[in-house]
Each structure stands twice: as structure tokens, then as C-alpha cells.
Amino acid sequence: MEHTPPCILITGANGGLGLGIARYFLTRDESCHVYLGVRSNRDQADALIAEFPGRASAVTLDVTDDAAWQQAIATIDADGRKVSVLVNNAGHHDDHLLATMPQDSWHSVIDSNLNAAFLGSQAVLRGMMGERFGRIINIASLSALLAPLGQTNYAAAKAGMVAMTQSLAKEVARMGITVNCVCPGYVETNALSDMDPEKAKAIKKSIPMRRFARPEEVASAVFFLANREASYIxxxxxxxxxxxF
Structure with a gap:
């Protein structure tokens, strides 16, 4: 990581993947401080914070609200830290066929995934520019590259996130800031726990490795992209x- 103690902000940090990424940073880099962005229910985030006293904190953050982003950044600044790594992980999907998709489903998915990444990136960029260092890592999805039936809203949001990543990367490349995204397929989190066993078996059969990813396998890629060693990516x-795919 960078020479001064890194400050990591992870959104959607009360879910399986967000917690997995946070835990990976905390166990691999003892100098970092991790802020877990949570909107309301923070039970699991608080448990992780208790496990790493003094090295992790929670910030209340509705990622779809610009004022909430500004307050979260102000809270971190008041702690004497600057966000050096932002992981835009928050988001949700609400699958429907487009012909019958409620408009609220379209707008809420675009808002929580794509608009949230825009607001978050904008909120941290000024501080990163001042430090001449920064890492923005967007958690997209394989749906961005291989759009499935019934996910026009989610696939569009995540594909937009990929394009935003590539465009922003060009804008800030000369300022010591990198912008990348990861596109996970199926990951073993609570989101998949309710999946019908026969459906899960069929999906695994379609995956050449015949299994779902573990959260730490995604987290390790995020951790690498956050390091100085990844400065040319x-x-x-x-x-x-x-x-x-």
C-alpha cells in the first residue's frame, strides 16, 4: 500500500462481499484503517469492527444521496484521515423482463449501482488529487459483459460502471490516481443462500471451474488493484x- 497509512472506504459493507473485502484489507495490511459504509443495518459491520479494534470504523452512508457522501467524507476528514482507496461495492438487483419491469425497479437499480459510483468517485476525487494518489475500484459484475435475460436494468447499470471506469481512468491518469473495476460472476454470499439447490447445481455445471467464487477471491483482486504495485493498471x-466468459 502507499507509504502513509492507507484509508479505505468500502460501500455496501454490511453484505457478504463488502465484509469480505474489508476483512481482506484488515488482515493483509496492518497499517490501514477501513471505513465501512453502511446505510442502516450494521450488525455484521459492527462485529468486524469489534474484531479489529482501532482499525475499522463505520460511517452511515446512503450511496444514492450526495449529501450523505459529503457527510461521510467530512467525518473521515475529522478523524484526521483522507480516503486513499474507494471501493464502490454497494448496489442491488431487482430482476424483471423489460416489458413488465416497474419503472421504480429500473430507476432504483441504476441509482444504487451506477449513480452511486458516480457520487462516490466525485466525493473522493478532490482529496485524491490533492494527495496525488488514489485508487478507485468499482465492483461491477459479469452481467456487464455477458448480460443475462431479465436483467436489463442491472446489466445496463454495471455496463455503465465499466464505461465510467474507463473514461474516468483517462481523466485522472496523470494525477497518480487509478480507476479499475472487477466483474465477479457468482460469489458465495448470503445473496445466494436462498437459491434453489437444483438451480445452483445447474449453474455450477455451466462454470468451467464447477463452483462459485469465494468472497476472498474477489477481495484479493481488489486488494492488489489498491496497491502501489498496480500503479500501471x-x-x-x-x-x-x-x-x-
Whole structure:
């Protein structure tokens, strides 16, 4: 990581993947401080904070609200830290066929995924420019590259995130800031726990590695992209899918 103690902000940090990424940073770099951005329910985030006292904190953050972003950054600044790594992980999907998709489903998915990444990136960029260092890592999805039936809203949001990543990477490349995204396929989190066992079996059969990803396998890629050793990688969409595509 960078020479001064890194400050990591991870959104959607009360879910399986966000917690996995946070834990990976905390266990691999003892100098970093991790802020877990959570909107409301923070039970799991608080448990991780208790496990790493003094090295992790929670910030209340509705990623779709610009004022909430400004308050979160102000809170971190008041702690005497500057965000050096932003992981835009928050988001959700609400699948429907487009012909019958409620408009609220379209707008809410675009808002929580794509608009949230825009607001977050804009909120941290000024500080990163001042430090001449920064890492923005967007958690997209394999759906951005291989759009499935019934996910026009989610696929559009994540594909937009990939394009935003590539365009922003060009804008800030000379300022010591890199912008990358990872595109995970199926990941073993609570989001998949309710999946019908027969459906899960069929999906695994379609994956060349015959299994879902573990959260730490995605987290390790995020951690690498956050390091100085990855300073010549920017604008890259990295798929983590077990060979699906």
C-alpha cells in the first residue's frame, strides 16, 4: 500500500462481499484503517469492527444521496484521515423482463449501482488529487459483459460502471490516481443462500471451474488493484468468473 497509512472506504459493507473485502484489507495490511459504509443495518459491520479494534470504523452512508457522501467524507476528514482507496461495492438487483419491469425497479437499480459510483468517485476525487494518489475500484459484475435475460436494468447499470471506469481512468491518469473495476460472476454470499439447490447445481455445471467464487477471491483482486504495485493498471475491467466468459 502507499507509504502513509492507507484509508479505505468500502460501500455496501454490511453484505457478504463488502465484509469480505474489508476483512481482506484488515488482515493483509496492518497499517490501514477501513471505513465501512453502511446505510442502516450494521450488525455484521459492527462485529468486524469489534474484531479489529482501532482499525475499522463505520460511517452511515446512503450511496444514492450526495449529501450523505459529503457527510461521510467530512467525518473521515475529522478523524484526521483522507480516503486513499474507494471501493464502490454497494448496489442491488431487482430482476424483471423489460416489458413488465416497474419503472421504480429500473430507476432504483441504476441509482444504487451506477449513480452511486458516480457520487462516490466525485466525493473522493478532490482529496485524491490533492494527495496525488488514489485508487478507485468499482465492483461491477459479469452481467456487464455477458448480460443475462431479465436483467436489463442491472446489466445496463454495471455496463455503465465499466464505461465510467474507463473514461474516468483517462481523466485522472496523470494525477497518480487509478480507476479499475472487477466483474465477479457468482460469489458465495448470503445473496445466494436462498437459491434453489437444483438451480445452483445447474449453474455450477455451466462454470468451467464447477463452483462459485469465494468472497476472498474477489477481495484479493481488489486488494492488489489498491496497491502501489498496480500503479500501471488503470481502466481495466477484470472478470472473476471461473472461466464462464
Amino acid at each position: 488503470t481502466g481495466a475491467p477484470l472478470k472473476i468468473d471461473g472461466g464462464i
